[in-house]
Amino acid sequence: MLETTAARVIARSTKLFTGGTAHWKGCRPENRQRIFVANHTSHLDFVLLWAMLPAEVRRRTRPVAAADYWDRGVVRRYLARRVFRAILVRRGGTRDPREPDPMLEALQHGDSLILFPEGTRGDGGQLLAFKSGVFHLAAARPEAEVIPVWLNNLHRAMPKGAFLIAPMICSANFGEPVGIAANESKQQFLARLQDAVLDLARVAPRAEK
Amino acid sequence: MNVYLDPEVRPLLTGLGATLTTASGVGFALHTRYREGSTAAVIANLNARIRAWWVMIAVFAVVTIAGRPAMVIAYAAVSFFALREFVSLLPGRIADHDALLASFFIALPAQYYLVATGWYGLFCVLLPVYGFLILPILSALRADSQNFLARAAETQWGVMICIYCVSHVPALLMLRISGFSDVDPRRAGLLVVYLVTVVQASDVLQYIWGKLLGRHKIAPDLSPSKTVEGFVGGAASAIVLGVVLAPITPFTRNQAAAMSAVIVLMGFLGGLVMSAIKRDLGVKDWGHSISGHGGMLDRLDSICFSAPIFFHITRYFFTP
Numbered sequence: 080m081l082e083t084t085a086a087r088v089i090a091r092s093t094k095l096f097t098g099g100t101a102h103w104k105g106c107r108p109e110n111r112q113r114i115f116v117a118n119h120t121s122h123l124d125f126v127l128l129w130a131m132l133p134a135e136v137r138r139r140t141r142p143v144a145a146a147d148y149w150d151r152g153v154v155r156r157y158l159a160r161r162v163f164r165a166i167l168v169r170r171g172g173t174r175d176p177r178e179p180d181p182m183l184e185a186l187q188h189g190d191s192l193i194l195f196p197e198g199t200r201g202d203g204g205q206l207l208a209f210k211s212g213v214f215h216l217a218a219a220r221p222e223a224e225v226i227p228v229w230l231n232n233l234h235r236a237m238p239k240g241a242f243l244i245a246p247m248i249c250s251a252n253f254g255e256p257v258g259i260a261a262n263e264s265k266q267q268f269l270a271r272l273q274d275a276v277l278d279l280a281r282v283a284p285r286a287e288k
Numbered sequence: 289m290n291v292y293l294d295p296e297v298r299p300l301l302t303g304l305g306a307t308l309t310t311a312s313g314v315g316f317a318l319h320t321r322y323r324e325g326s327t328a329a330v331i332a333n334l335n336a337r338i339r340a341w342w343v344m345i346a347v348f349a350v351v352t353i354a355g356r357p358a359m360v361i362a363y364a365a366v367s368f369f370a371l372r373e374f375v376s377l378l379p380g381r382i383a384d385h386d387a388l389l390a391s392f393f394i395a396l397p398a399q400y401y402l403v404a405t406g407w408y409g410l411f412c413v414l415l416p417v418y419g420f421l422i423l424p425i426l427s428a429l430r431a432d433s434q435n436f437l438a439r440a441a442e443t444q445w446g447v448m449i450c451i452y453c454v455s456h457v458p459a460l461l462m463l464r465i466s467g468f469s470d471v472d473p474r475r476a477g478l479l480v481v482y483l484v485t486v487v488q489a490s491d492v493l494q495y496i497w498g499k500l501l502g503r504h505k506i507a508p509d510l511s512p513s514k515t516v517e518g519f520v521g522g523a524a525s526a527i528v529l530g531v532v533l534a535p536i537t538p539f540t541r542n543q544a545a546a547m548s549a550v551i552v553l554m555g556f557l558g559g560l561v562m563s564a565i566k567r568d569l570g571v572k573d574w575g576h577s578i579s580g581h582g583g584m585l586d587r588l589d590s591i592c593f594s595a596p597i598f599f600h601i602t603r604y605f606f607t608p
Contacts, residue, residue, distance in 0.1 A: 098372065100576070235375075238382040245388040246368070248376035248575065 085162045090130040090137065093123075097236060098248040101131040104279065105226075105255030110136050112191050112223040116213055117251075118206055118276055119195035120234030122148055123244070127233060128193055129163060131251050141166055141185050142193040166192070182212070186220040196269075200239050206277055209269045217259055217268070224256040227272060229279035252279040294478055296536045300485065304345055311338045330499075336580025344578070344587070348484065352477055357404065359458045359480070364400040368392065369584045371450035373575040378442045383432035387423045387443050395419050395447055399455050406462045415452040420444060449562075449592050450585070456595040457483065463599075465606045468538035478536045483551060483598050486530045487590050490552045491559070494522025511563035514556075523552045538606055550601065551594045558593025 093099060101108070110133070117128055125142035132140055146167035149159035159165040166181050182192060194216075196209035217225050229252045236247040257275050259268050315335040322328050351362040375388060395415060402411040424440035460479040463469060469476040498518025506514045530548020534541050562585065566574065575583025 098376075098575075098577070232376060234382065235380050235385070235388075238385055241382075241385050243389055243393075245375075245385060246372045246392055247388075248372060 082161050085158075086137070087134070089126070089158075089162065090134075093126055093130040096244070096246065097127060097233075099127055099131055100248075100250045102250060102252045104252055106224070106253055108133050108136060108253075110139070112186070112189060112220075113140075113256075114186075114191065114213065114216060114220075114223050114225045115140070115193045115228050115253075116196055116225055116272060116276065117193070117228035117230050118280075119197045119200050120230070121200060121237045121239070123233055123237045124195065124230055125163070125165070125193045127249055128228060128230060128251055136191070139189065140191040140193060143168055143182060143195070182216055183219055186216060186223055191223070192216070196272075201234075206273055209273050211265055211269065213272065214259070214265045214268050221259070225258065225272065226256055227254040227275035227279060228252065229254075229276055231280070254279045294475060294536070297478065297481060300481065300533065300536065301349060304485075308338065308342055308345065311341070333580050338580075340578050340580050352481060355474060355477070356458070356461050359461065359477070360400050360404045363403075363454055363458045364396060366584065366588065367396055367400070367451045367454045369577065370454065370574075370588055371396070371446050373577070373583045373585050374446040374450055375443070377569045377571060377574070378439075378446075379435075380442070381432055381434065381439060383430035384427050384439055384443060386430065387426040387440075390423065390426055391419075391443060391447050391451070395423075396451050399451050400458075403455055403458050403462070408462055411455070411459060411462075415447055419447055419452075423447065453592040453596050454588065456599040457591065459599055460595075460602070463603055463607055465538045465602075466608060468606075479598075479602065482530075482533055482537050483595060484591065485533065486526055486548045486551050487555045487594050488587075489529050490522055490526035490555055491590055492522075493525045494518045494556070497521030497525075507560060507563075510560055510567060514560070514563075519556060523549075523556065526552045547598065547601070551598055554594040554597050555590030558591075559589050561593070562589035 115128060117124060122145075125144055129137055129140060129142055142163055142165045144159060144163075144165045144167055146169050149155050149165060150167050159167060166185060168181075182194075185192060194213055196213045197207040198210045199207065201207050213225070217223070230249065231252070232247050232249045235245065236249055237244045254275050257268075257272050263271075312335075315331070315338050318331045319335060322331050347362075351358050371391065375391075380388075399411070399414055402414060423443050427436070427440055427443070457480055460483065461473070461476045463476050463479065464473065465476070469479075494514070495518070497520075498513060498515045501517040501521065502513075502515030504516040505512060506516055506519060527545055527548045530551070531541050531545050534544035537544060537547075539547055562574075566572065573582030574585035577583050578587055581587050
């Protein structure tokens with residue numbers, strides 16, 4: 080109950096503070112299982128993307144976030160675990176192969192995911208090479224649509240290392256679903272997905288330099 | 289709250305109400321007549337503009353009647369949203385983050401604090417002197433030299449246009465004009481009403497004249513909608529309005545004609561400068577916050593350029 084209210088307040092205030100607008104270019108905000116794949120430039124990224132989803136979509140969508148940031152401190156941990164229901168992952172660390180993959184489990188449970196396959200935050204200019212996790216998830220759960228997303232301006236609202244958020248109009252462009260084609264290799268799929276995300280940067284009102 | 293409604297403002301409010309009602313009526317008639325084709329889009333935009341005008345005029349009237357504290361807060365909010373629009377369109381770099389935070393959370397409240405307390409001297413120099421020098425220092429401390437001059441200038445421009453220039457509208461309340469606002473300082477609010485009415489009327493009248501008679505473009509590369517016919521017709525009729533409104537000001541009719549001519553000309557040229565920036569940044573509008581009009585800055589550009597000049601001319605010639 081408290082979590083639902085907190086979620087609504089956070090989503091509303093995020094949209095108000097960032098003047099956030101969602102541009103659904105290649106798909107509609109329907110309530111179906113999806114893996115949102117976006118560029119990563121700020122700790123706020125998933126908060127904004129999540130805030131822009133309609134409430135019923137938001138409820139089933141779980142962001143994948145860095146444990147070293149979000150698992151620190153009472154407030155952040157509460158927000159990450161209870162309000163955003165984030166799947167917290169250790170960056171750079173290796174998972175014990177005998178343990179189940181929490182992302183795959185969430186997908187099998189019917190949840191949607193927000194994923195940043197660059198693995199780390201870029202400077203907002205270019206896209207780093209995608210890690211292969213998204214390919215394995217998409218292959219294991221083909222009914223979940225992979226939606227490329229470009230987040231605009233967030234690295235300027237709260238860049239790497241910044242403590243305070245600057246007021247900045249941010250937006251998200253949602254593209255057409257990218258599925259794994261027949262006989263497509265991991266590299267081919269990742270390259271295609273990466274291009275799809277970058278294409279959305281170009282249709283942004285003002286493409287980043 | 290300091291409610292104050294000058295008897296001389298009532299005819300203006302009645303006139304605005306009548307004008308808007310007429311506009312809404314005409315808009316509705318046009319909407320029923322042209323349902324398809326390219327005209328329909330123009331009419332739809334016109335009606336969105338008229339609806340937004342109802343809201344803007346209502347907010348402006350309430351804020352102006354509520355008095356100084358409300359006005360300071362309202363224009364601070366306008367500055368905030370305008371600056372946010374401005375910096376969002378800039379390329380910017382991460383190293384400017386501290387300068388941005390200082391602009392929004394220190395420069396802006398400080399400038400409006402000075403308006404609220406009427407500290408004229410510091411109000412004039414805070415941003416053009418202290419802000420001008422300190423903002424680039426904040427960017428330089430982050431040791432990123434790429435496009436440095438352009439970045440520093442862009443932040444300074446945002447601060448000057450969106451905070452400094454806009455703050456001159458409520459700053460009109462500081463002026464003590466003998467025989468006008470020296471006994472009751474609240475009457476200086478009439479100068480705000482006069483300035484904003486003439487500038488915005490000029491914009492609207494230029495739009496109407498341009499749509500009806502516009503043939504020759506003034507600056508096709510900067511602003512394709514500005515025409516000679518629109519400018520001449522709009523400016524002339526806005527100056528007539530400025531003369532008609534002379535009784536709410538300390539100006540004689542001739543002085544009011546000169547004042548409104550300055551306001552109208554600066555507003556028009558300001559619109560041209562801001563259009564040049566928009567073209568440079570590759571956008572048509574500053575934002576989408578006011579339906580039909582674009583962003584906050586699209587409605588504000590002419591005020592930004594006319595307010596400081598109107599303030600200083602009035603101060604120089606009419607205050608002791």
